[in-house]
Amino acid sequence: MLDEVDRWLERRSWSAVDRPLPRLLAAKRAAGPAGRVSVVLPALNEEATVGDIVAAIRRELMTEETPLVDELVVMDSGSTDRTSAVAAAAGARVVHRDDVLPRLPALPGKGEVLWRSLMVTSGEIVCFVDADLRDFDPAFVSGIVGPLLTEPDLALVKAMYDRAIGNAPVGGGRVTELVARPLINLYWPQLAGFVQPLGGEYAARRSLLERLSFPVGYGVELGLLVDALRTVGLDALGQVDVGVRKHRNQDGPALGRMAAAIYRTAHARLARGPLIRPELTQFERGPDGSFVPRTHPVDTEERPPMRTVPEYAARRHAA
Numbered sequence: 069m070l071d072e073v074d075r076w077l078e079r080r081s082w083s084a085v086d087r088p089l090p091r092l093l094a095a096k097r098a099a100g101p102a103g104r105v106s107v108v109l110p111a112l113n114e115e116a117t118v119g120d121i122v123a124a125i126r127r128e129l130m131t132e133e134t135p136l137v138d139e140l141v142v143m144d145s146g147s148t149d150r151t152s153a154v155a156a157a158a159g160a161r162v163v164h165r166d167d168v169l170p171r172l173p174a175l176p177g178k179g180e181v182l183w184r185s186l187m188v189t190s191g192e193i194v195c196f197v198d199a200d201l202r203d204f205d206p207a208f209v210s211g212i213v214g215p216l217l218t219e220p221d222l223a224l225v226k227a228m229y230d231r232a233i234g235n236a237p238v239g240g241g242r243v244t245e246l247v248a249r250p251l252i253n254l255y256w257p258q259l260a261g262f263v264q265p266l267g268g269e270y271a272a273r274r275s276l277l278e279r280l281s282f283p284v285g286y287g288v289e290l291g292l293l294v295d296a297l298r299t300v301g302l303d304a305l306g307q308v309d310v311g312v313r314k315h316r317n318q319d320g321p322a323l324g325r326m327a328a329a330i331y332r333t334a335h336a337r338l339a340r341g342p343l344i345r346p347e348l349t350q351f352e353r354g355p356d357g358s359f360v361p362r363t364h365p366v367d368t369e370e371r372p373p374m375r376t377v378p379e380y381a382a383r384r385h386a387a
């Protein structure tokens with residue numbers, strides 16, 4: 069690793085226990101409006117898990133005694149199950165992607181709803197948490213929000229954790245290990261110190277997020293991390309150890325499509341090369357036992373920095 073990254077690991081890598089909740093609450097009070105925290109859960113058909121996550125955040129971080137989180141929003145990404153009803157019953161504000169910036173028809177994808185969430189939240193600190201987590205611990209939120217309350221020169225903090233898969237305590241993060249980590253080490257070695265560059269739990273200042281493009285699909289984590297490095301520099305980025313992360317693990321073909329979106333996002337940020345063909349063909353055995361190609365589109369759209377959207381600028385001016 070670069071010497072710069074070794075130094076960065078000394079300065080910008082923490083554990084959630086380094087900042088106990090009373091310290092964070094005091095820092096939040098001292099920060100005033102700049103300490104307002106919005107938590108956003110992107111959710112596509114997460115009825116099985118979203119309610120417990122919402123309830124845990126409300127129970128531990130949204131009480132009179134522990135008011136760390138000011139706003140909890142579940143962004144419905146086009147669910148066809150009871151995600152919205154379950155999230156609302158647990159106490160979240162639920163926003164459907166189609167109800168945000170209706171003049172821009174919603175595109176499918178996680179990044180799309182994360183981008184739109186900036187339009188419907190008001191926190192100066194925005195914290196993203198996946199809605200498919202199992203055994204969710206609210207320290208995921210307080211751990212990554214903490215440094216943004218105590219270190220004014222930080223702009224984005226990622227969670228780091230062991231990646232469980234099935235019943236095994238480690239071995240998850242397959243696209244991270246096979247795609248993102250090699251890409252980052254080859255092309256953005258300053259980011260090589262991030263243990264979980266694709267992790268879905270991260271917090272950032274709105275002042276940074278509103279300046280970044282959002283890939284509409286699964287490229288959003290890599291895109292935001294690479295662009296944050298370019299925009300604010302490595303020393304404004306950090307990571308916090310929050311233990312173990314368990315989530316619903318997708319199958320290989322689904323992760324292949326995710327990997328293609330991540331490759332596309334990386335390609336778009338490398339020197340402008342030849343136009344790439346945004347498709348991915350995978351194979352499965354057909355009824356007659358032969359291999360059948362299945363071609364899927366790879367999302368290429370990126371939403372512009374939110375601060376360039378007139379409605380957003382007007383809303384911020386009015387606030």
Ligand SMILES: O=c1ccn([C@@H]2O[C@H](COP(=O)(O)OP(=O)(O)O)[C@@H](O)[C@H]2O)c(=O)[nH]1
Pocket residue numbers: 109110111112113114145176177178179181197198199200268315316317318
């Ligand atoms: O089009 C999408 C795809 C995913 N997600 C959400 O984004 C998070 C991460 O997605 P997923 O679990 O599919 O990714 P993985 O963790 O398996 O990489 C979850 O809360 C999903 O419900 C979403 O809101 N819209």
Ligand SMILES: O=C(O)[C@@H](COP(=O)(O)O)O[C@H]1O[C@H](CO)[C@@H](O)[C@H](O)[C@H]1O
Pocket residue numbers: 178198231232233239240241242243244245266267268269286287288289290315316317318323326
């Ligand atoms: O880290 C990874 O390799 C993938 C897949 O994880 P698993 O192999 O299912 O544990 O999960 C992450 O990647 C997505 C793309 O960046 C993020 O959106 C997810 O939040 C994150 O879970």
